[in-house]
Amino acid sequence: MTATLKEALKAHFGFDGFRSKLQEDVVKSVVRRDKDVFVCMPTGAGKSLCYQLPALLTEGITLVISPLIALIQDQVDRLRSLNIPACSINSKLPAAERRLILADLESSRPKLKLLYITPEMVASPSFQPCLAGLCSRGLLSYLAVDEAHCVSQWGHDFRPDYLKLGELRSKLPGVPCLALTATAPKNVQEDIVQSLRLQQPRSFVTPVFRSNLHYDVIFRDLLPNPFGCGIVYCRTRENCETVAHQLTKLGVSAKPYHAGLKAGDRTRLRLTGWRANVRFVAHWNLAKSLASYYQESGRAGRDGLPSSCRTYYSAKIKSKSAFSFNRKSIADRCRHATISKFFGDQPPNCAELYDEDEGGSSDNEAKQRKKEFSNLYKKQMNIRKGAVSQTEEFIQPGKLKEASSRRIPRLTVKAREHCLCLLQEALYGHQGAGSSFHCDSLSMAVNLEHEVFKSSKTSNIYKAAVLKKVSEMKKSPAAATGGETDQEKSRRQESKYNNTDVQEEMSSVKEEAASSSSSSNAGFTSASEIYSMKRKRVGAGLRGSSNPFQTAKELLKKCSDQSESELLSDTSDNSSAPDSSVTSSIRARASAAASSLNSPTKKAKALSKKQQKLADAAKSSRTIFQYFAKKEAKCDKPTESTLFKTSTDETVPPHSPVAEDVEDSPMEEEKQDVITIDTDEDVILLSDEKEEQFEQELTEPHVTSESQQTKMEEVVNPPPTLRFATHEIKTKRAPPAKRVRLTEGSRRVTFNPHEEKAVLPVAEPPKAVTLREAADIVVRCLDPFYSEGRFSTKELFKSFARFLSHLLAEGTTKERNQIKTDAKALIKKFFSKVQRCESEADWKHLTRPRRCKTVDNKISH
Numbered sequence: 001m002t003a004t005l006k007e008a009l010k011a012h013f014g015f016d017g018f019r020s021k022l023q024e025d026v027v028k029s030v031v032r033r034d035k036d037v038f039v040c041m042p043t044g045a046g047k048s049l050c051y052q053l054p055a056l057l058t059e060g061i062t063l064v065i066s067p068l069i070a071l072i073q074d075q076v077d078r079l080r081s082l083n084i085p086a087c088s089i090n091s092k093l094p095a096a097e098r099r100l101i102l103a104d105l106e107s108s109r110p111k112l113k114l115l116y117i118t119p120e121m122v123a124s125p126s127f128q129p130c131l132a133g134l135c136s137r138g139l140l141s142y143l144a145v146d147e148a149h150c151v152s153q154w155g156h157d158f159r160p161d162y163l164k165l166g167e168l169r170s171k172l173p174g175v176p177c178l179a180l181t182a183t184a185p186k187n188v189q190e191d192i193v194q195s196l197r198l199q200q201p202r203s204f205v206t207p208v209f210r211s212n213l214h215y216d217v218i219f220r221d222l223l224p225n226p227f228g229c230g231i232v233y234c235r236t237r238e239n240c241e242t243v244a245h246q247l248t249k250l251g252v253s254a255k256p257y258h259a260g261l262k263a264g265d266r267t268r269l270r271l272t273g274w275r276a277n278v279r280f281v282a283h284w285n286l287a288k289s290l291a292s293y294y295q296e297s298g299r300a301g302r303d304g305l306p307s308s309c310r311t312y313y314s315a316k317i318k319s320k321s322a323f324s325f326n327r328k329s330i331a332d333r334c335r336h337a338t339i340s341k342f343f344g345d346q347p348p349n350c351a352e353l354y355d356e357d358e359g360g361s362s363d364n365e366a367k368q369r370k371k372e373f374s375n376l377y378k379k380q381m382n383i384r385k386g387a388v389s390q391t392e393e394f395i396q397p398g399k400l401k402e403a404s405s406r407r408i409p410r411l412t413v414k415a416r417e418h419c420l421c422l423l424q425e426a427l428y429g430h431q432g433a434g435s436s437f438h439c440d441s442l443s444m445a446v447n448l449e450h451e452v453f454k455s456s457k458t459s460n461i462y463k464a465a466v467l468k469k470v471s472e473m474k475k476s477p478a479a480a481t482g483g484e485t486d487q488e489k490s491r492r493q494e495s496k497y498n499n500t501d502v503q504e505e506m507s508s509v510k511e512e513a514a515s516s517s518s519s520s521n522a523g524f525t526s527a528s529e530i531y532s533m534k535r536k537r538v539g540a541g542l543r544g545s546s547n548p549f550q551t552a553k554e555l556l557k558k559c560s561d562q563s564e565s566e567l568l569s570d571t572s573d574n575s576s577a578p579d580s581s582v583t584s585s586i587r588a589r590a591s592a593a594a595s596s597l598n599s600p601t602k603k604a605k606a607l608s609k610k611q612q613k614l615a616d617a618a619k620s621s622r623t624i625f626q627y628f629a630k631k632e633a634k635c636d637k638p639t640e641s642t643l644f645k646t647s648t649d650e651t652v653p654p655h656s657p658v659a660e661d662v663e664d665s666p667m668e669e670e671k672q673d674v675i676t677i678d679t680d681e682d683v684i685l686l687s688d689e690k691e692e693q694f695e696q697e698l699t700e701p702h703v704t705s706e707s708q709q710t711k712m713e714e715v716v717n718p719p720p721t722l723r724f725a726t727h728e729i730k731t732k733r734a735p736p737a738k739r740v741r742l743t744e745g746s747r748r749v750t751f752n753p754h755e756e757k758a759v760l761p762v763a764e765p766p767k768a769v770t771l772r773e774a775a776d777i778v779v780r781c782l783d784p785f786y787s788e789g790r791f792s793t794k795e796l797f798k799s800f801a802r803f804l805s806h807l808l809a810e811g812t813t814k815e816r817n818q819i820k821t822d823a824k825a826l827i828k829k830f831f832s833k834v835q836r837c838e839s840e841a842d843w844k845h846l847t848r849p850r851r852c853k854t855v856d857n858k859i860s861h
């Protein structure tokens with residue numbers, strides 16, 4: 001048998017032998033066709049061959065389920081280049097081609113050997129008869145499920161449609177199933193076996209470790225020329241474009257690849273195919289999860305030769321990724337260990353690994369490199385430990401005295417540096433631009449700053465005192481003769497320090513100082529007041545907390561602790577709001593808002609303005625609810641903006657994980673960008689935006705936009721569940737949103753009181769969504785952002801909270817309690833319900849629209 005297999009391997013694929021003993025064993029096992037097979041092998045290990053070769057050696061057709069058209073296309077092209085009859089049916093296929101394929105499948109002796117198809121398409125009613133026909137005629141040799149981790153909600157790329165495959169299997173009796181994945185920790189493996197209903201499968205599971213990959217992390221900010229290195233994965237399209245541009249400018253031919261490109265351009269890039277000899281994969285931004293990182297970095301060295309996987313790290317962007325390197329893992333040079341541990345494997349011997357790596361260079365060189373790295377690391381960490389909070393950007397403390405002191409709360413080194421420069425500038429102007437004064441002014445400024453620092457108790461007092469000193473120096477006549485006007489000087493000062501946060505804070509202190517007409521000392525604003533006057537940043541957490549993340553538990557607790565008036569901004573009596581935590585200015589604004597709301601016409605105006613704001617915010621930020629709104633809008637729902645209660649009037653930064661133009665509907669674009677490299681290109685840039693998680697290459701989404709729906713219907717009728725879902729949206733329109741008046745003693749859930757109170761009168765209850773939709777969205781969009789009980793953004797948390805609200809509205813007491821204690825467990829429970837659905841009736845029952853009328857009461861009591 002081995003000889004036959006090897007001959008076939010050579011004949012069809014041109015390979016002299018199996019890539020590994022394991023590959024051979026899997027092929028042998030599959031060829032027997034007596035059992036289901038589960039394969040978990042590292043990326044690039046040659047899993048595809050495990051079903052491709054048996055497919056050619058067995059009578060009939062192998063049906064391959066793969067999640068992305070890009071992957072499918074890649075595989076089909078490669079097989080065709082080897083003269084292996086393979087093709088794919090997908091929504092992008094021209095109708096004529098599709099007819100030809102179907103005709104072949106219906107013939108008595110189909111020529112086709114491998115048919116690639118997406119999970120959505122395989123479940124579609126139009127394909128079902130064809131499938132049933134193949135099966136009844138005994139022409140279906142295997143069902144191969146590639147990227148099988150997509151079936152698990154614990155996997156990093158969950159695709160709800162993969163869940164349908166379990167049901168599909170029951171319609172294909174006697175057809176052995178082969179499930180393949182590279183990224184499946186224990187729990188995902190169990191899910192795969194269970195969901196795909198694998199019968200006592202033969203399992204071939206190998207550790208994820210790949211000895212030919214070298215992982216490292218580089219402090220990006222310290223690179224003298226960051227664009228001198230190859231860059232592959234970027235988080236946003238903008239990054240992708242910028243980096244590609246910069247590289248090209250430096251003579252490294254590079255092309256960006258992301259979902260914002262025209263389909264034609266993407267196809268052209270994709271058609272150049274993956275190179276097996278990708279020598280390095282770099283992450284300009286952190287990957288969304290460790291599993292994703294493993295898969296993405298695994299695109300390097302698929303030919304088995306040594307390759308490099310580099311991550312560029314910047315503390316600035318750390319918080320935007322659910323997957324981050326902590327200090328320890330930055331120091332730990334052996335990323336293999338981290339990866340192995342994550343997947344539940346025994347970590348490799350890192351010491352040996354790196355010794356081997358360094359074997360090529362001389363001992364001295366290796367030692368020198370080790371020392372340099374260790375010094376750099378220590379230096380970085382010491383600076384961080386002493387001077388700045390973990391999330392802050394690293395700033396050289398320069399000449400500051402007591403730079404590492406954290407005596408004054410919330411006074412950062414960054415702020416002190418800024419103050420020092422202001423003082424130095426003022427001194428410089430004060431003394432004139434004479435000779436050696438520059439050096440003297442620095443040491444004087446250092447002393448002056450230190451004096452102020454020693455005598456100040458709060459950050460605000462410190463800043464005001466510095467400003468006072470600066471203004472005193474400016475008032476001095478000598479300053480006027482400094483050769484520069486004050487205006488010019490201040491402009492110079494402003495532009496010199498590219499530090500908007502500190503400048504903003506300083507200018508608010510300046511404003512405060514200016515507005516106090518009495519003694520400057522008495523005019524200080526308290527730190528809390530200054531804080532309240534500052535514009536809140538998107539993603540800012542609770543007041544006083546530097547951590548923008550909140551656990552679901554914390555937030556739910558906050559909700560239940562909130563007073564009625566904090567929660568209810570649209571009830572008539574805003575005056576009863578407790579004001580302990582509200583600053584006077586906020587209070588003034590709040591009462592002005594309240595009085596305007598009390599007037600019916602003003603109220604109507606204010607509301608429509610709010611709705612306008614919400615609609616605008618919705619356009620500039622992309623949340624799960626935008627996704628809903630998009631669909632609703634397509635169905636002519638009139639109250640789109642009311643769905644976006646979670647939005648605030650703050651501008652979502654374009655690089656925010658949730659920022660995305662609504663035009664780019666998640667369902668309208670391809671999912672994941674695939675790296676391809678032009679033959680004469682050195683580097684390909686891959687956008688891996690969080691926002692583009694939505695852009696999974698959903699080829700036949702079960703719920704989609706009208707235009708896409710029409711297109712789909714031309715090609716294939718939607719599956720029953722699809723029809724059901726779209727039908728719900730089209731026919732069961734929710735009544736126009738009403739403002740809810742809460743009864744006395746009732747509470748409204750506001751998940752982030754500091755964002756919403758007195759600014760956005762929350763009015764309408766969330767629109768009903770089907771559980772199916774919610775489930776789809778939560779796992780597709782939320783899961784990567786939810787790590788160890790924390791959400792990466794406030795918007796995501798809010799969306800999740802809405803999701804819980806729906807469950808609460810219908811849930812049992814036990815479920816409600818469970819929400820309060822462990823939201824994750826509830827999600828799990830929900831998914832187990834999804835998995836237990838056997839029939840369309842079950843689905844209908846599970847996905848029936850629900851409205852959460854009583855949710856507020858349920859949460860608050």
Ligand SMILES: Nc1ncnc2c1ncn2[C@@H]1O[C@H](COP(=O)(O)OP(=O)(O)OP(=O)(O)O)[C@@H](O)[C@H]1O
Nearest residue numbers: 015017018019043044045046047048049182276302
């Ligand atoms: N027996 C073999 N001899 C030589 N090369 C092989 C052999 N089997 C597979 N390959 C090559 O190994 C590379 C990786 O194979 P393949 O794409 O199947 O990996 P994979 O395990 O599916 O990876 P991933 O999980 O990333 O999709 C391909 O270029 C393939 O041609």
